[in-house]
Amino acid sequence: MTQIPRSALLLGLAGVIPFAWGALTLVMPSAMSFGMEAFGPRFVGPYVQLFYGSIILSFMSGVLWGFSTKADGQMATMGYVLSVIPALWAFFMTGGGPVSAATSLIFGFIGLLGLDWLFWRYGLAPPWWMALRGLLTALVVGCLAVGVVL
Secondary structure (H helix, E strand, O other): OOOOOHHHHHHHHHOOHHHHHHHHHHHOHHHHHHHHHHOOHHHOHHHHHHHHHHHHHHHHHHHHHHHHOOOOHHHHHHHHHHHOHHHHHHHHHOOOOHHHHHHHHHHHHHHHHHHHHHHHHOOOOOOOHHHHHHHHHHHHHHHHHHHHHO
16 A cells, blocks of 8 residues: 555545544533534534435445446446445435434445445555545544444
8 A cells, every 4th residue: 555645634534523523522511512502403413423424425435436437347337336335325224313323324434445445456446545444434433433322
């Protein structure tokens, strides 16, 4: 693996902020109060994590779709088919309350990491991809786990 480009790393880490903020508001009542007053109820606790998590899984479907354009024939077809799984997962599996939805998102992000690895293994993702995705997945899953455990 090669070094993660600085811009990709910084943007990826910035993308973790809503997950971390949601976890923080769950464990710190003062952060929850501030968030409710400053941003409203949709941008605190599990609500921000679940909504944003569904968006990110859908975004990552688009990333994988883009990687699929580098392939030909059956590999491209398989890439396109696999690339829609994270978005469909987010759509169908994030109902049933915050704990159930967060648990589904955790499994969705872990499954996405498997797809990331597959696309990387076949040379469709950049050489540094798994270093970035492993880090971001660990951070996101950790933040989502706060909502599941509490």
